[in-house]
Amino acid sequence: MLSSLKPHRLKAVLLLFLAVGVVPIQSQTAKRAILQTSRNREIPDASLPCSPEEAKWWQDVQQAAKSVKKEKGRRKEAQVFLDLMQLGQEKSYQPPVPDTKPFILSKSVPTYEQEARVEKINGVVTLSVELRADGFIGEVGIIKGLGHGLDERAADAARQTIFLPAVKDRKFVPYKVGMEMSFNIF
Numbered sequence: 001m002l003s004s005l006k007p008h009r010l011k012a013v014l015l016l017f018l019a020v021g022v023v024p025i026q027s028q029t030a031k032r033a034i035l036q037t038s039r040n041r042e043i044p045d046a047s048l049p050c051s052p053e054e055a056k057w058w059q060d061v062q063q064a065a066k067s068v069k070k071e072k073g074r075r076k077e078a079q080v081f082l083d084l085m086q087l088g089q090e091k092s093y094q095p096p097v098p099d100t101k102p103f104i105l106s107k108s109v110p111t112y113e114q115e116a117r118v119e120k121i122n123g124v125v126t127l128s129v130e131l132r133a134d135g136f137i138g139e140v141g142i143i144k145g146l147g148h149g150l151d152e153r154a155a156d157a158a159r160q161t162i163f164l165p166a167v168k169d170r171k172f173v174p175y176k177v178g179m180e181m182s183f184n185i186f
Contacts, residue, residue, distance in 0.1 A: 043103055043164055046096035054093045060084050061164070065105050068162050073106025078162050081105070085135040085164075094170040102131045102175050103164040110157035110181045113149030120185055121146055125154035127179045133165050133172040146183065154181035 043065050046058045064081040071077045087093075110125075123146045130138030137159045145151035158179050165172035 041103060044097045044100065047098065048096045048170065050094070050096035053091070054096055057084065057088055057091070057093050058096055061088070065103065065164055068105040073108065073160075073162050078106065081162065082135060089134060095167045095172065096170070097167055099169070100167045102166045102177070104161060104177075105164065106162040107179070108157040108160040110150070110153040110183065112183060112185075113153055116146070116148035116150050116183065117185065119148060121148050121150060122184050123150075123182075125151055125181045125183070127154060127158050127181065129158050129161065129177050129179050131161075131163050131165055131175045131177060133174050135163070135165055135172075137161055138174065143178070150183050154183075157181055 043062045045062070046055050050058070061081070061084050064077065064084050067077040068074075068081050088095075124144070125142065125146055126144040128139075128141040128143055130140070132138045140155045140158050142151045142155065145154075158181065161179075166175040167173070
């Protein structure tokens, strides 16, 4: 049935199944298509009524988010983005957009633990990560680990994720996501 769908429809169906965890995605091509679709998401323009100050803040947030994505989370760009998130909190600005899921802007790549490198441990660590409403990472839980120090390295990398929080009823809200961190020795 899925093979009869057009490519853009197949991506949407696979995203839906992945989001609810119904179907494990086995194909590397399908995984790449899903990741590419989610990476290309753009933070929406202000579409709900807001003050001129909120509109300007939101434009600045959009621009900073683009810079974080473009520069792959470099410290300077990330700090500008986080400062804007803090400013929004201080001024009680509300995101002028309809409800939306979080936007992952940058994920860190975990480093290998020396013990695991010597043992030639390869695989994926699966994590449950809380994306807090204030733009910081909350709890990080290991769902499926590899041991040998790699679980901790994966959790540390997850804690460096830069994201725009989910929006519900014009407020940033916490959101739990699953993350996978791959470890491969070539």
